[in-house]
Amino acid sequence: MSEFKPVLLASVGKPESHTRKVYEQSGGYQALRKVLKTLSPKDVQEQTKASGLRGRGGAGFPTGLKWTFLPKDHPGPIYFCLNADESEPGTFNNRILMEDDPHQVLEGLIISCFATNSAVAYFYMRCEYPLAYKRICQAVAECYEAGYLGKNILGSGYSLEIHVHRGAGAYICGEETGLIESLEGKRAWPRIKPPFPAVEGAFRKPTVVNNVETVACVKHIFDRGVDWFKSIGIPPDPNNPRDAGSYGPKLYCLSGHINKPGCYEAPLGITVTELIEEFGGGVWKGRKAKAAIPGGISMGLLKENEFHCKLDFNGPGKFGCLGLGTAAVVVMDETVRMVDFLLNSCRFFSHESCGQCTPCREGTSWATKMMTRIKHGKGRLKDLDLLLEIAENIGIMPGTTICGLADGAAWPLKNCIKKFRNELEVYIKSTNPSGWMETAAVPALQLLDIH
Amino acid sequence: MADKPRILTDEMIAEIKAFFPRYPSKQAVTLPALHIVNEKLRYVPLRAVVEIAHLLELHPSQVQDTLTFYGYFKQDAPAGRCRLWVCRSISCALRGGDELLDHLSHSLGVKPGETTADGRITLEYAECLGACEHAPCVLANEKLIPSVSHHEADELVQTVK
Ligand SMILES: Cc1cc2nc3c(=O)[nH]c(=O)nc-3n(C[C@H](O)[C@H](O)[C@H](O)COP(=O)(O)O)c2cc1C
Ligand code: SF4
Ligand code: FES
Numbered sequence: 276m277s278e279f280k281p282v283l284l285a286s287v288g289k290p291e292s293h294t295r296k297v298y299e300q301s302g303g304y305q306a307l308r309k310v311l312k313t314l315s316p317k318d319v320q321e322q323t324k325a326s327g328l329r330g331r332g333g334a335g336f337p338t339g340l341k342w343t344f345l346p347k348d349h350p351g352p353i354y355f356c357l358n359a360d361e362s363e364p365g366t367f368n369n370r371i372l373m374e375d376d377p378h379q380v381l382e383g384l385i386i387s388c389f390a391t392n393s394a395v396a397y398f399y400m401r402c403e404y405p406l407a408y409k410r411i412c413q414a415v416a417e418c419y420e421a422g423y424l425g426k427n428i429l430g431s432g433y434s435l436e437i438h439v440h441r442g443a444g445a446y447i448c449g450e451e452t453g454l455i456e457s458l459e460g461k462r463a464w465p466r467i468k469p470p471f472p473a474v475e476g477a478f479r480k481p482t483v484v485n486n487v488e489t490v491a492c493v494k495h496i497f498d499r500g501v502d503w504f505k506s507i508g509i510p511p512d513p514n515n516p517r518d519a520g521s522y523g524p525k526l527y528c529l530s531g532h533i534n535k536p537g538c539y540e541a542p543l544g545i546t547v548t549e550l551i552e553e554f555g556g557g558v559w560k561g562r563k564a565k566a567a568i569p570g571g572i573s574m575g576l577l578k579e580n581e582f583h584c585k586l587d588f589n590g591p592g593k594f595g596c597l598g599l600g601t602a603a604v605v606v607m608d609e610t611v612r613m614v615d616f617l618l619n620s621c622r623f624f625s626h627e628s629c630g631q632c633t634p635c636r637e638g639t640s641w642a643t644k645m646m647t648r649i650k651h652g653k654g655r656l657k658d659l660d661l662l663l664e665i666a667e668n669i670g671i672m673p674g675t676t677i678c679g680l681a682d683g684a685a686w687p688l689k690n691c692i693k694k695f696r697n698e699l700e701v702y703i704k705s706t707n708p709s710g711w712m713e714t715a716a717v718p719a720l721q722l723l724d725i726h
Numbered sequence: 727m728a729d730k731p732r733i734l735t736d737e738m739i740a741e742i743k744a745f746f747p748r749y750p751s752k753q754a755v756t757l758p759a760l761h762i763v764n765e766k767l768r769y770v771p772l773r774a775v776v777e778i779a780h781l782l783e784l785h786p787s788q789v790q791d792t793l794t795f796y797g798y799f800k801q802d803a804p805a806g807r808c809r810l811w812v813c814r815s816i817s818c819a820l821r822g823g824d825e826l827l828d829h830l831s832h833s834l835g836v837k838p839g840e841t842t843a844d845g846r847i848t849l850e851y852a853e854c855l856g857a858c859e860h861a862p863c864v865l866a867n868e869k870l871i872p873s874v875s876h877h878e879a880d881e882l883v884q885t886v887k
Binding site for chain 1: 749751762788791795797798811814816833852854855858865870881
């Protein structure tokens with residue numbers, strides 16, 4: 276761990292790190308040259324599979340394996356969608372990569388497109404990233420100039436176009452089939468799966484969707500080799516036959532009540548405590564931590580006495596969290612009231628639910644209304660059970676919704692009510708001394724903002 | 727229909743058409759077209775929706791359906807010269823994002839989503855702007871402003887012409 280040197284962030288913060296010139300000076304596009312000269316797409320798929328790389332976008336699906344789901348010998352087109360919609364609260368690692376090292380992302384993207392026989396890639400970026408948009412557009416133009424993009428790349432016979440496509444302010448565009456619908460010009464309503472995008476995706480053609488950090492890792496695998504990648508991180512848990520291991524470097528976003536918020540690179544498997552102490556400079560204002568979000572708000576909540584949780588694909592699940600998610604850690608100090616945290620979380624998900632599935636649309640908005648009522652001193656103890664009932668009934672896990680947004684809405688509720696029930700009960704009783712024991716139905720206090 | 731003046735300028739139309747070769751369907755140009763119009767007019771009025779639909783060989787309701795799904799496009803009136811997005815998601819909320827939004831709302835005399843009477847500023851709330859290390863942050867048109875205090879917010883508002 277001590278000898279670990281950042282790879283993904285190696286150039287971040289250096290002058291002109293976003294230009295092709297500087298990128299090439301530090302060995303940029305050598306991996307692409309090597310791949311095009313010596314490997315077939317199938318080789319690239321196999322090596323990526325062998326590296327154990329798992330998607331960095333949230334679900335942790337093995338990347339090489341995903342690519343092999345594409346139909347064999349397909350006449351094309353096969354589309355590649357790069358998921359740069361990054362909107363999970365707490366998460367900003369894709370932005371840093373795109374702003375400060377866009378060529379690293381593009382080199383990984385080009386190799387990934389080659390591996391999947393894609394001739395067209397859509398770089399789907401949220402529109403609230405003006406600087407990343409500018410940098411990526413510039414970098415794409417530089418790639419065309421240098422012959423890394425366009426027809427017959429570096430004389431290999433392989434051709435690729437990359438088009439940058441901007442979103443319009445909706446979290447759900449990050450869900451891969453929501454992204455595809457949005458790309459096609461429609462409302463970003465996630466699709467029922469199967470068919471999975473690899474079989475029928477964008478424009479009804481086979482499609483791969485991968486995250487920005489995932490393709491950046493691909494670049495390094497072909498620079499430094501599969502063995503290097505596998506030497507970092509954590510091997511599969513022998514007690515969990517479904518664990519594929521957590522290999523490679525990972526970008527951890529650290530924010531909230533921390534002295535040095537930022538994006539840090541570490542081997543997969545660093546603990547929350549290590550992240551806070553070694554990178555974040557400790558909790559701010561000399562206070563104690565109370566809780567932390569382990570990987571974006573969808574993943575739920577860790578209590579302070581659970582900070583030894585390892586942040587690998589397997590870790591947060593052991594503490595009842597949904598998973599590693601985006602590895603974005605948000606630290607809350609001892610002054611935070613869990614009522615406020617939960618209302619913030621519920622408000623986010625009810626705002627971002629696409630509205631397609633009734634359990635998600637109604638469940639998230641009822642949860643927000645109830646939390647608003649509790650916050651304003653009109654809570655009843657029964658509400659906590661009602662909130663849990665919502666949380667247990669929305670999502671892919673119980674099988675009532677099309678996409679995982681609802682699971683993301685459910686987990687903070689489940690974790691928070693389980694781990695901080697006493698605090699929530701005390702809040703309800705003290706703010707509503709005359710009504711906390713009521714059980715009769717009550718009307719909602721206020722309607723949600725529509726905006 | 728023919729006698730009403732067009733809203734989309736030749737320049738906008740050319741810009742929209744330049745996107746056609748990128749996609750296998752014209753419908754996929756919906757978001758790029760909405761962005762182009764929104765950037766120039768600071769909103770996308772219904773007439774523009776009809777004209778975009780015409781260009782993309784769609785029914786106007788298809789474009790309208792898409793437009794209304796996304797929080798980004800205004801339709802009733804142009805946004806102010808500066809659209810001020812204040813993040814209210816968790817990392818910012820922990821460092822005063824909600825209070826910052828309230829402060830701006832009071833000092834500007836508008837609710838989120840509204841534009842000041844002089845047409846300078848539209849105040850908006852945003853969900854996570856992907857800049858949580860700079861919490862609480864604000865996106866002022868194309869510029870991200872890190873760790874904004876109430877005082878800095880007031881100064882920022884002053885600089886908008
Ligand atoms: C509600 C929701 C939002 C998501 N948002 C993102 C996102 O912003 N960026 C991302 O890469 N993946 C996001 N995902 C995961 C994608 O669906 C998909 O798994 C991922 O892009 C695949 O890339 P990877 O295999 O490289 O991780 C989201 C999933 C859900 C359910
Ligand atoms: S779960 Fe929610 S966000 Fe996902 S498709 Fe259903 S309504 Fe939309
Ligand atoms: S929570 Fe405000 S930028 Fe992420």
